[in-house]
Amino acid sequence: MTGKVDSRPTMDDVAIEAGVSQMTVSRVMRGTGQTSEQVRHRVEQAARKLGYVPNRLATSLRDETTPLIAVVLPTLGNRVFSEVLDGITATLSGRGLQPVFGVTEYSEATEEELVRDLLSWRPQGIILPGLEHSDATRIAIRAAGVRVVEVMDIDGDPISIAFGLSQYAAGQATARYMLTKGYRRFGYIGSQGARDLRAVKRFNGFRDAVRDSGGQILVEHVSDGPSSMIEGRRATATVLSAPDRPEAIYYSNDDLAAGGIMHCLSHGVTMPTDVALAGFNGLPFLEALPIQLTTVETPRLEMGIRAAQHLIDDHDTSEVPRVIDLGFHLIPGQTS
Amino acid sequence: MTGKVDSRPTMDDVAIEAGVSQMTVSRVMRGTGQTSEQVRHRVEQAARKLGYVPNRLATSLRDETTPLIAVVLPTLGNRVFSEVLDGITATLSGRGLQPVFGVTEYSEATEEELVRDLLSWRPQGIILPGLEHSDATRIAIRAAGVRVVEVMDIDGDPISIAFGLSQYAAGQATARYMLTKGYRRFGYIGSQGARDLRAVKRFNGFRDAVRDSGGQILVEHVSDGPSSMIEGRRATATVLSAPDRPEAIYYSNDDLAAGGIMHCLSHGVTMPTDVALAGFNGLPFLEALPIQLTTVETPRLEMGIRAAQHLIDDHDTSEVPRVIDLGFHLIPGQTS
DNA sequence: AAGCCTGATGTTTACGTAAACATATGCGCC
DNA sequence: GGCGCATATGTTTACGTAAACATCAGGCTT
16 A cells, blocks of 8 residues: 655556556656557646656666766865866766765775775766775775776776876976976975875876986975865975975975965065976966966866766776876976 | 576575575674674675675665765856865765765756756755755755755745855945945956856845945946856956946956956056956965955855755754855955 | 573565566457 | 457566564573
């Protein structure tokens, strides 16, 4: 017996109201199979009257498929990732797919738990940040047989396919550019401790390139918290007041670097003569700075779009793991 | 008969592997009821061996409840909303709740469809931007009997409860501040056509305050696309080259206003003597500007946190509609 | 030693939907 | 005028889980 006062109406309720069977309601709702004009009308009326809303939990359970795409991101505190998410959502919407997501705050343990939770929704696919994941995460994903796309990074072995850029090469390119400008004595400013693995890779590329040319990294200042302009400003003050003051500073991202510019402007430190600066990401807000930062533009939106697109397209799950390099673009600025 | 080669393992599969009944597996998985140490161990082993992942679709269908919170946002293209989302996610995670979300791109029709889609997941609650929604949206939500929180705005009648600020008052406050500084002839620059209803309210507050004091709005420049610094720059150039040039410009948000600052800096227009500027939001990137923008700081993170918190707390659904004013804070800058 | 509780496990059922199969009605055809 | 076929609708079942209820073994009580 259906018709409980308090509960949401089901197809059964609509069926009774319209004087037909539940199956007929199902047919009318989806516009499949054969239905007479008359019945269709009655059912639609009944559905509207009762405020019927289909229950996707039931549909998905029954069909053993969902319109969900799981999305994992390190944080929403950085514009970079909301742009990736933007690309994903824009691509999914209109195709009847919906994102369910969560953030790891750069913790591998959180990622593990999050992935388990997300997979329990039986999503069509999952988008993960970076290529480094715990064994448990990999096993869970493999067992789920779900399609995976990794984004942001291509330095390593993807589970299936990765859309991103070589973080190592980006660091290297930045270093080489600075080296051509004549700088040899560098400082590095980062954040998130060593948890931001892509920042670590960039710095490795930067450091290797510097060392190969006989340059040196005089000081590494990596704070533990999230990156922000104010933190970059503080860190820059510290680094520049050290006895062994660098000629140039490489920042793990634009927020920190912009803070560096703020410090220099407020303290009469001339860029690039007193100190040269370089950041990473090419975020739009850089346009607002009084002086153009040297940075590396990354295909953030495109990574999201391509990742989502890949999950939409019908691909073979057994494909060979591969990486798609979406490249990056060094923007020479006035700070170096 | 279970054990289909291709499909994900279910409790039945684990049960067979462990030589117990499905129900026992369920008990072990959730740690409820009575289970012997021995059986528990066998079941856990079997589950691990088969890579069992619970199916939340089934659980939710069976329990008639989900751990989902639906989130609707106008866009991810503006930092404001990713900050709100950040507040929501941070508050939900750790409580076993998950956000499912979508963006409307400022379209009421899209919102309607999106809300219907989201409600079909039978979420615990739904978070909507603003107080203006189509009748169909309201009806769907009412029928769903789902808990609703509206965020951003408090100028109007909430469906149930709203956490936000008075957009009208914010516009008014900005105008009054500008008026005390002696400006009387104003320009307005907006975007998103008239779709950004909160921007419209702010402008109404601004305009009313200006008119009340005998000032006037000489020009209104509202472009149709999304807001961006570059658009603000273009618009500012246009407005300042008009024959009836305003003494001060009010922008619908900080991105546009920052573009205005860019224009002035590049064209030797001195702020605030040649023209005064004011924005809205108090986004962190303003810190990067060479000159402090007059703006209104909004409690973006807090709106997200409070909204999510309200859905977590056990509230009476039949409560009287009400609005919670989280206030705003005018930041006097160097541009006015 | 019969009765009875307790702890451990099993069986049945319902959640809402949709495929597969079953049934009914009517109409054309030879 | 009976056969067959198309069209419209109904019935059964399964998806995976968990509450409610049923069963069963063993030990304790008197």
